[in-house]
Amino acid sequence: MIETRQLSRIYRRGDGTPVTALRDITLSIADNEFVVVRGSSGSGKSSLLNILGCLDTPSAGQYLLAGEDVSGYSEEQRSKVRSRRIGFVFQSFNLLPRTTAVENVEMPALYSDSPVDRQRAMSLLERVGLGARAHHFVSELSGGEQQRVAIARALMNGPPLLLADEPTGNLDSTVGNSIMQLLTELNAEGQTIVLVTHDEHTASFARREIVIRDGMVASDGPQDQSRRDA
Amino acid sequence: MILGNTVGLAWRSLVRNKLRSFFMMLGVIIGVAALTTLASVGEATQQETLRQFKRMVGTFDTLTVRPGASATRGMPSLSVVEPTLKFEDGAAVAAVPGVRRVARVQQVFDLDVIYRDRSTTPGLFGASTEWADIRGETVTAGEHLTEEDERSLARVVVIGEDVRTSLFPDEDPLGKIVRIADVPFEVKGVLASNGVGPGGSSLDNMVVIPVTTASKRLFNREYLTNLIVQVEDPEQSDTVAERVRAVLRERHRLAESAPDDFNIGSPRASVAQVTAVGTTLGRVMNGVAWIATLIGGVMIMALMLVGVSERRREIGVRRAVGATRGDIRLQFVVETAVIAGVGGLLGILLGIGGATVAALLQKLPPAYLWSSIGMAAVLSVVIGLLFGLLPAWRAAQVDPIEALRS
Ligand SMILES: Nc1ncnc2c1ncn2[C@@H]1O[C@H](COP(=O)(O)OP(=O)(O)OP(=O)(O)O)[C@@H](O)[C@H]1O
Numbered sequence: 001m002i003e004t005r006q007l008s009r010i011y012r013r014g015d016g017t018p019v020t021a022l023r024d025i026t027l028s029i030a031d032n033e034f035v036v037v038r039g040s041s042g043s044g045k046s047s048l049l050n051i052l053g054c055l056d057t058p059s060a061g062q063y064l065l066a067g068e069d070v071s072g073y074s075e076e077q078r079s080k081v082r083s084r085r086i087g088f089v090f091q092s093f094n095l096l097p098r099t100t101a102v103e104n105v106e107m108p109a110l111y112s113d114s115p116v117d118r119q120r121a122m123s124l125l126e127r128v129g130l131g132a133r134a135h136h137f138v139s140e141l142s143g144g145e146q147q148r149v150a151i152a153r154a155l156m157n158g159p160p161l162l163l164a165d166e167p168t169g170n171l172d173s174t175v176g177n178s179i180m181q182l183l184t185e186l187n188a189e190g191q192t193i194v195l196v197t198h199d200e201h202t203a204s205f206a207r208r209e210i211v212i213r214d215g216m217v218a219s220d221g222p223q224d225q226s227r228r229d230a
Numbered sequence: 231m232i233l234g235n236t237v238g239l240a241w242r243s244l245v246r247n248k249l250r251s252f253f254m255m256l257g258v259i260i261g262v263a264a265l266t267t268l269a270s271v272g273e274a275t276q277q278e279t280l281r282q283f284k285r286m287v288g289t290f291d292t293l294t295v296r297p298g299a300s301a302t303r304g305m306p307s308l309s310v311v312e313p314t315l316k317f318e319d320g321a322a323v324a325a326v327p328g329v330r331r332v333a334r335v336q337q338v339f340d341l342d343v344i345y346r347d348r349s350t351t352p353g354l355f356g357a358s359t360e361w362a363d364i365r366g367e368t369v370t371a372g373e374h375l376t377e378e379d380e381r382s383l384a385r386v387v388v389i390g391e392d393v394r395t396s397l398f399p400d401e402d403p404l405g406k407i408v409r410i411a412d413v414p415f416e417v418k419g420v421l422a423s424n425g426v427g428p429g430g431s432s433l434d435n436m437v438v439i440p441v442t443t444a445s446k447r448l449f450n451r452e453y454l455t456n457l458i459v460q461v462e463d464p465e466q467s468d469t470v471a472e473r474v475r476a477v478l479r480e481r482h483r484l485a486e487s488a489p490d491d492f493n494i495g496s497p498r499a500s501v502a503q504v505t506a507v508g509t510t511l512g513r514v515m516n517g518v519a520w521i522a523t524l525i526g527g528v529m530i531m532a533l534m535l536v537g538v539s540e541r542r543r544e545i546g547v548r549r550a551v552g553a554t555r556g557d558i559r560l561q562f563v564v565e566t567a568v569i570a571g572v573g574g575l576l577g578i579l580l581g582i583g584g585a586t587v588a589a590l591l592q593k594l595p596p597a598y599l600w601s602s603i604g605m606a607a608v609l610s611v612v613i614g615l616l617f618g619l620l621p622a623w624r625a626a627q628v629d630p631i632e633a634l635r636s
């Protein structure tokens with residue numbers, strides 16, 4: 001599904017000094033994996049996820065998504081790739097205010113090639129356990145419920161890859177756990193997931209953990225099963 | 231992205247932010263309402279002027295032939311006109327193709343009409359029988375003049391409503407004898423009132439006698455003050471006027487180089503003149519309304535720009551799920567156009583209301599200039615599209631990564 005070769009990302013500060021957020025990231029993530037990217041604040045997790053999600057382009061290196069080299073894609077091309085292949089879940093939910101749950105879920109379909117399918121949006125809401133709240137406004141939903149709506153939205157266009165940046169960061173631990181539970185279930189149903197967190201407990205839900213330190217891969221391997229069960 | 235979806239999106243956004251949307255529309259509403267009202271009030275006034283004109287000339291499908299090279303202002307009087315237009319000219323003009331009928335007229339405005347100890351000075355028209363037919367005059371009492379009256383030089387008179395009130399305030403005028411320049415005339419009929427003309431003066435202060443009687447018994451003049459020529463097809467009146475001109479030049483034996491010794495006018499031309507006058511104020515007000523509408527567009531743009539910075543997160547999310555810059559641009563342009571369009575529609579409704587109220591206040595039948603109203607509707611959408619461009623461009627520039635960073 002994902003293949004990166006010597007990926008690096010160098011930002012330029014306002015005064016022109018370069019900041020190397022990622023260097024020489026070489027990874028490969030297979031279909032149906034549930035991978036967590038863990039690291040301390042400022043280690044480069046979001047930078048990596050933005051590139052994997054085709055929101056950003058690498059400064060150097062190669063990125064192959066589903067066999068397609070997207071490293072040099074234009075804005076327009078990356079938008080299309082995002083529409084077809086990527087689902088995003090954010091820390092702060094980022095639902096549209098003054099809009100109902102189901103409208104939020106449908107939104108990505110507006111930018112896809114297929115017509116808006118209300119039926120599909122409804123069944124996705126069922127899937128995340130919010131069938132009854134489909135016509136509630138976002139402001140009437142709790143944080144956990146909003147994140148479930150956001151997950152349903154991410155799945156609307158049936159993307160092969162689901163990316164989540166600190167999806168439990170704004171939730172208390174019980175609600176966070178239930179969100180992680182949901183993601184684990186989706187993974188069990190075949191969804192490839194890459195999730196970013198700085199939290200070890202959250203990381204424990206995934207089968208594989210990539211630790212990032214100073215923009216480099218510090219470790220990459222299967223999770224200790226005992227820690228998962230703890 | 232499908233345009234229908236975008237319009238739906240824009241509509242929902244408008245409905246969900248009713249107050250904000252209303253303020254955005256306000257300028258366009260006021261501007262378009264003003265444009266609509268001004269255009270419609272202008273139309274109502276113009277139609278009223280036309281009606282007044284029509285009451286004066288009776289009908290628009292006519293040409294007026296007067297003696298003299300240049301068109302004189304106001305009504306020519308027998309005592310001042312050149313003696314070039316003859317009775318026979320009338321008959322010749324009547325034979326011109328495209329001419330339906332011709333009324334021959336001798337008119338004066340300074341003769342007293344006396345009944346016992348009462349006296350009045352109406353317009354006096356010596357007119358052939360066609361006069362009443364062309365003008366569509368009707369009598370409320372008695373009868374019109376007849377061809378027999380004309381042949382026999384009958385001393386009969388048909389009086390206007392004002393003359394009836396002056397001379398016969400509480401008497402039946404029919405059969406009574408009035409004196410005009412010491413010649414006795416029997417009152418034969420009373421004309422129905424025509425109300426007021428363009429200047430606001432009464433159109434009923436007049437008497438009509440047979441043109442032959444006027445010529446032979448009253449004035450002893452063999453020439454006319456004017457011919458009223460009714461054409462068969464008003465669209466052809468210019469062509470017919472040319473033919474009439476040729477016939478008259480020939481009859482008057484004018485040399486190739488000589489100017490006409492008569493002039494031909496049409497009520498259409500006069501109306502065009504009248505309605506063109508007095509619209510300067512209207513133009514200024516119209517300009518102000520246009521500026522108001524443009525300012526409305528600028529207001530929409532300013533508030534949309536604010537909206538773009540408030541909605542950076544929304545833009546970021548849309549971009550993240552696959553919206554291209556073009557999609558975002560389209561969304562914002564359409565949103566602005568929908569807001570301006572709805573504003574324009576509200577403005578039109580308000581303007582139609584305003585025009586109706588204005589017409590009622592002026593005691594005129596309301597008239598709506600639909601072409602201008604349609605223009606205003608198109609204008610508001612165009613303004614929306616135009617002033618939506620900058621906000622849309624700004625929205626498309628939003629960097630999704632930055633917008634989504636929590
Ligand atoms: N647009 C930018 N311009 C300049 N520097 C940036 C920019 N974005 C990120 N950085 C820098 O790059 C480094 C990595 O940032 P990144 O956001 O990827 O970290 P992170 O691991 O996601 O951190 P956190 O856990 O706080 O979200 C940081 O030092 C950050 O200051």
Ligand SMILES: [Mg+2]
Nearest residue numbers: 045046047165
């Ligand atoms: Mg981050």
